[in-house]
Amino acid sequence: MSRSIIFYLHAHQPWRLRDYTIFEATKSHNYFDTDDTGSNSNRRVIEKVAAKSYLPTNRKLKHLLDKHPEFKINLSITGLLLEQLEAWAPDVLASFQELASTGRLEIAGETYYHSLAFFYDRPEFERQVEQHKQKIQQLFGQTPAVFRNTELAYNNELGQWADQAGFKGVLAEGWDPVLGWRSPNYLYRPAGAQNIKLLLKNYRLSDDIAFRFGNRDWEGWPLTVDKFVNWINGTDHGEVFNLFMDYETFGEHQWEDTGIFDFLEDLPEKWLSQPGRSFMNFSEAIDKLEIKDDIDIQNTVTWADTERDLTAWLGNSMQQEAIKAVYDLGGTIMASGDWQLIDDWRRLQASDHFYYMCTKWFSDGDVHAYFSPYKSPYDAFLNFMNVYHDLRWRASVFQDKIVQKETV
Amino acid sequence: MLGWELPPHNSGGLGVACLQLSKALASSGADISFILPYSPTAGYDFMKVLGASDSTAPLPYATGVYESYKYLTAGGSFDLDLHDQQELYARRVGLLAESMEFDIVHAHDWLTFRAALLLREKRGCPIALHVHSIERDRAGGCEGNPLVREVEATSMLLADHVFAVSERTKQMIVDDYGIPADKIEVAHNSIDPDIFEFSDGDNSYHYLKYLKDKGWRVVANAGRLTVQKGLPHLLAAAKQVVAYNPQTVFLIVGDGEQKEELIRLAADNGIARNVIFTGFQRGQRLRDAFSIADLFVMPSISEPFGLTPFEAAGYGTPSLISYQSGVSEILRSCLKVDFWDIDLMASKMIGALRSQALLDELSRNARIEFEKLSWQQTAEKINNRYQQLAGAYA
Numbered sequence: 001m002s003r004s005i006i007f008y009l010h011a012h013q014p015w016r017l018r019d020y021t022i023f024e025a026t027k028s029h030n031y032f033d034t035d036d037t038g039s040n041s042n043r044r045v046i047e048k049v050a051a052k053s054y055l056p057t058n059r060k061l062k063h064l065l066d067k068h069p070e071f072k073i074n075l076s077i078t079g080l081l082l083e084q085l086e087a088w089a090p091d092v093l094a095s096f097q098e099l100a101s102t103g104r105l106e107i108a109g110e111t112y113y114h115s116l117a118f119f120y121d122r123p124e125f126e127r128q129v130e131q132h133k134q135k136i137q138q139l140f141g142q143t144p145a146v147f148r149n150t151e152l153a154y155n156n157e158l159g160q161w162a163d164q165a166g167f168k169g170v171l172a173e174g175w176d177p178v179l180g181w182r183s184p185n186y187l188y189r190p191a192g193a194q195n196i197k198l199l200l201k202n203y204r205l206s207d208d209i210a211f212r213f214g215n216r217d218w219e220g221w222p223l224t225v226d227k228f229v230n231w232i233n234g235t236d237h238g239e240v241f242n243l244f245m246d247y248e249t250f251g252e253h254q255w256e257d258t259g260i261f262d263f264l265e266d267l268p269e270k271w272l273s274q275p276g277r278s279f280m281n282f283s284e285a286i287d288k289l290e291i292k293d294d295i296d297i298q299n300t301v302t303w304a305d306t307e308r309d310l311t312a313w314l315g316n317s318m319q320q321e322a323i324k325a326v327y328d329l330g331g332t333i334m335a336s337g338d339w340q341l342i343d344d345w346r347r348l349q350a351s352d353h354f355y356y357m358c359t360k361w362f363s364d365g366d367v368h369a370y371f372s373p374y375k376s377p378y379d380a381f382l383n384f385m386n387v388y389h390d391l392r393w394r395a396s397v398f399q400d401k402i403v404q405k406e407t408v
Numbered sequence: 409m410l411g412w413e414l415p416p417h418n419s420g421g422l423g424v425a426c427l428q429l430s431k432a433l434a435s436s437g438a439d440i441s442f443i444l445p446y447s448p449t450a451g452y453d454f455m456k457v458l459g460a461s462d463s464t465a466p467l468p469y470a471t472g473v474y475e476s477y478k479y480l481t482a483g484g485s486f487d488l489d490l491h492d493q494q495e496l497y498a499r500r501v502g503l504l505a506e507s508m509e510f511d512i513v514h515a516h517d518w519l520t521f522r523a524a525l526l527l528r529e530k531r532g533c534p535i536a537l538h539v540h541s542i543e544r545d546r547a548g549g550c551e552g553n554p555l556v557r558e559v560e561a562t563s564m565l566l567a568d569h570v571f572a573v574s575e576r577t578k579q580m581i582v583d584d585y586g587i588p589a590d591k592i593e594v595a596h597n598s599i600d601p602d603i604f605e606f607s608d609g610d611n612s613y614h615y616l617k618y619l620k621d622k623g624w625r626v627v628a629n630a631g632r633l634t635v636q637k638g639l640p641h642l643l644a645a646a647k648q649v650v651a652y653n654p655q656t657v658f659l660i661v662g663d664g665e666q667k668e669e670l671i672r673l674a675a676d677n678g679i680a681r682n683v684i685f686t687g688f689q690r691g692q693r694l695r696d697a698f699s700i701a702d703l704f705v706m707p708s709i710s711e712p713f714g715l716t717p718f719e720a721a722g723y724g725t726p727s728l729i730s731y732q733s734g735v736s737e738i739l740r741s742c743l744k745v746d747f748w749d750i751d752l753m754a755s756k757m758i759g760a761l762r763s764q765a766l767l768d769e770l771s772r773n774a775r776i777e778f779e780k781l782s783w784q785q786t787a788e789k790i791n792n793r794y795q796q797l798a799g800a801y802a
Contacts, residue, residue: 021755022652317765359773362740378743381766382759 002276003232004240006199006285008074008171010148011247012114013049013081014352016040016373017387025390031344034087040373043088050089053251058095060250060261064268065102071268072104072279075247076148079112079128079135080350093139100140106281107136109144109167115349116150116313118158119300120327124334128346129165145169146282150351152201152244152303153310156296159190159198167196169286171244173303174200178295185238187289191296197286198295201244201303205231210245214258222259225266229274240285244303305360313354318381323354325388329395336398345391348384356380409442410501410513410520414457416450416690420632421715422540425573425597426516429790430455432600432783436791443504445497445519460500491555498523502530511798514538514790518556521563534568534797536790538595539577541712544584548635548709561585568797571595571790573713574734580712595790596738597713598783604722607695616657616684616700624655625761628701628725630694630716631708633664638707638730638747640666640673645707647677648754649761656682656761661697663688698723702767703760708733709747717742721778726770728756741773 018033018040033041064071077096085093099105111117112132117125129147137143146169147162154172162170174184182188184200208228212218220227232241246253254260271277280288304312314320326348333345356372357380374380409430413423430440431454440455447459501523513535515524524535542560543552551557564570564585570592572578578592611617616626627646631637639660646658660670660683667685674683689697698704704720704727711733718739720727729736730747743760745753760766 021751022758023648023751023755316769318763318769321763321765359741359769362773375744376740378741378760378766378770379756381763382743382756385759385763385766386755 001239002278003238004278004280004285005232005271006074006240006242006244006280006282007072008076008108008242008244008282009247009249010076010245011054011081012076012078013042013046013084014114014350015080015084015347016042016045017353017383020383020386020390022386022389025386026393029344029390029394031387031390032347042084046084046088049248049252050085050092052256053248054089054092055095056256056261057247057250057264058092058099060264061099062095062102064265065099065104068268068272070272070278072106072281072284073099074106074108074282075099076108076110077136077247078110078114079132080114080347082135082139097140100142104281106146106283107140107142107144108146108148108171108282109133109136110148111150113346113349114150114351115346116153116310116323116351116354117327117349118149118153118161119310120323121330124327124330126165146171146199146286151310151313153300154297154302155300156191156298159196159297160192163190163193163196169197169199169282171199171201171242171282172297173301173308174202174242175301175308177308178297178299178301182293182295183237185235185241186292187240187285188293188295189291191294197289197291199240199242199282199285201242203303205241206243206245209243209260209263210249210253213249213254213260213263223263225263225270228263228267229270232271233274239289240280312358312360313351316357316359318359318377319354319357322357322381322384322388325385325392329392332395332399333391335402336395338394338398341391341394341398348387348391353380353384357384409440409455410515410523411442412445412517412519414442414444414448414450417446421597421713422517425540425713425715427452428598428600428603428783429787431603432787433790436784436787438791438794441508441510443501443523445493445500458504460497460504494519494522494559498526502526505531511801512536512794514794516540518543518560518563521559521567525563525566528568532801534801536569536571536793536797537564537567538571538573539564539581539712540573542577542580542584544580545577545710545712546634546636548638557584561587564591567591568800569593569793571793573597575737576732576734577712593789593793595786596734597715598781598786599715599718599722599778600783601722601779601781604719605695607692607699607723611700612693612696613659613700616659619655619657620700620702622655624657625653625702626657626659626700627703627705627757627761628659628661628697628720629705629707630661630689630697631706633660633662633666633670635666636708636710637664637666638709639670641709641747641750641753642705642707643670643673643677643679643683644750645754645757646674646683647679648751649757650679650682652758653761654682658683659686659697659701660684661686661689661694695723698725701725703728703757705753705757706730706733706735707745707747707753711735717774718778718781721771721774724771724775726760726767726774728753728760739774739777741770741777743770 015032017031034043035041111128113128147167148171152173184202188198190198356374357377359377411426414427415423434454442457445460448457513524513527516538517540528535543556564587572592578594581587582589649656674680698720704725706729708730713734717727717729728743732747743756
């Protein structure tokens with residue numbers, strides 16, 4: 001029986017907000033620190049992650065693509081990261097382009113701004129997907145055929161949307177409660193969709209690498225490639241094993257000294273040396289493999305925490321107020337035609353800002369459960385809202401102008 | 409146990425902390441006699457309370473523990489200054505203890521330290537000194553009274569063991585007095601939700617209730633009006649808050665030597681009509697102050713522990729506190745700010761007061777933290793230390 005691995009990495013960095021007090025609102029409109037010294041400097045974050053993760057990983061992946069003609073990888077990379085790479089790390093961008101030039105790197109479509117716009121503002125969501133498509137075409141010369149929503153947030157409606165938008169595949173978490181008896185290691189059809197196929201993350205195998213790899217208390221530690229390949233071989237069912245993870249797994253979440261790069265080095269060779277084993281790009285799998293069944297996913301599933309829902313972003317009332325406030329400005333801001341204002345508004349839509357406001361683990365003191373540039377989720381909320389008030393002021397100034405024109 | 413005050417004759421957090429800690433220690437097996445400088449008027453079933461004096465007049469003593477700056481000059485209505493009171497207490501404790509059996513002496517704050525040393529000299533028993541605040545705290549970050557510093561430095565150097573109410577206090581003892589860090593153990597204060605008195609019935613602040621119904625927001629502070637508490641910073645930030653939202657009222661509950669200065673400062677800042685001073689309150693009126701507030705602010709310059717944000721949490725009121733407090737080491741669901749950062753303090757108050765969602769979220773999570781509080785852990789830590797100290801002397 002033939003078996004394939006779909007190896008997919010997701011790369012993203014938001015524009016982090018600088019510390020912004022309410023006294024700056026109406027006076028200062030630069031929300032994003034780009035110094036090379038500031039503590040929340042986006043430039044410094046990019047430079048740090050580039051050195052620890054993007055550059056060494058891309059070097060490794062290029063080497064593997066050169067060494068193994070059958071090795072294939074898949075990527076999603078947000079517009080927010082791409083524009084920051086263009087600004088401060090053109091060498092990193094070039095290294096991604098080099099991978100793409102092998103013809104064995106497929107890039108998925110998503111929102112340019114890593115937003116949750118699908119759930120709040122459908123036209124805005126579609127504009128962001130289109131903007132991302134154009135960016136990918138411009139930088140990589142390919143058009144995304146497969147869609148992944150921010151945080152892998154998926155439900156039937158998203159599957160149906162991606163179907164009618166012309167994507168041939170869509171990605172989701174292979175979460176047991178929604179799969180029931182089904183295995184994530186096959187292709188499915190979203191309920192109510194026609195042509196599109198659904199690829200499901202095998203979260204156990206993916207998280208063995210992404211979360212548990214360096215954990216010495218884990219019974220699977222140390223994770224060797226032999227062990228990992230045996231786990232896949234020992235699986236009863238499956239044609240395709242979807243290893244989906246954050247790009248920053250390599251070098252940032254799992255540091256180099258855990259041996260994560262050595263693991264990556266050995267995986268293609270060990271896997272491909274067996275008969276009937278391959279790596280696939282998304283589109284290839286969708287073209288070659290048959291649908292096993294329809295899958296009905298009514299409630300939104302994501303790839304985050306134990307609940308696999310949106311509560312990490314929208315679970316508390318601060319998060320809900322903040323995101324609603326942002327989307328409520330949409331009409332006025334879009335009507336302004338002021339592209340700086342529109343871009344700032346969209347940067348505030350990045351899901352990361354709402355994640356920083358998550359209180360789920362905070363009162364337990366489990367600060368290491370998530371990454372945040374803030375000392376507390378409450379500070380994250382206050383800072384975000386201060387910026388929001390300035391944005392709203394800018395929007396209302398524009399609105400006043402219209403009103404004046406109309407009355408003149 | 410040697411202490412300077414117990415409720416109902418307490419002037420601040422020290423008496424409450426001593427009482428609750430003793431109760432928890434007693435329930436984990438300690439047999440406690442608590443010696444006060446005055447004759448107690450209330451008794452407890454979990455420990456014996458004795459007075460080192462026949463006087464039941466608690467007042468000169470009661471505020472005494474905090475007013476360490478005074479004893480060079482003050483006699484007040486009493487013939488003795490604090491220094492003499494301290495010596496008198498030590499002598500009387502020495503006499504009283506002659507007829508008592510005990511394994512260990514546990515003394516709370518500087519006024520009782522001399523008595524503890526005297527008991528060790530007489531009886532050869534181990535002494536543990538419990539530091540609820542040091543002179544630098546009470547002096548608002550300055551050196552304070554050199555004679556009090558001397559008492560603290562010498563006693564802690566000679567003591568068998570030192571308990572500090574926070575990491576912050578421990579570090580200050582090391583920095584200020586050069587006491588070896590391994591002799592100092594952090595024993596965080598707490599609140600037992602079981603013995604917490606909840607607010608009920610009609611709130612006493614009818615006027616504030618009226619304002620709230622009109623859309624006003626209430627910010628409260630409760631504590632002694634003294635340099636340590638950083639209230640001038642709060643009033644400076646309040647000026648900015650009121651400029652943003654004139655419908656904000658600041659409720660200042662407490663009394664102290666800074667009171668007149670603060671009243672003047674509120675007027676100088678042009679916010680006299682937005683600041684209400686209630687004077688010292690206890691019981692229902694204190695509880696109601698916590699519960700009427702939309703936000704409780706503790707802007708202390710130097711707060712060894714600071715239980716009030718946890719009390720506020722118990723009444724469902726969220727807090728903004730300074731990082732310069734011991735309680736910020738354990739309370740997570742609150743806003744925090746450096747006491748000197750007036751702009752940020754104002755910005756956070758403005759942001760919080762205009763987001764009910766933030767206030768609700770803070771209140772809900774702080775309440776969860778409050779309900780998990782217990783003296784049990786601290787009591788166990790101290791009891792274990794008692795065993796070890798007593799063992800070393802046996």
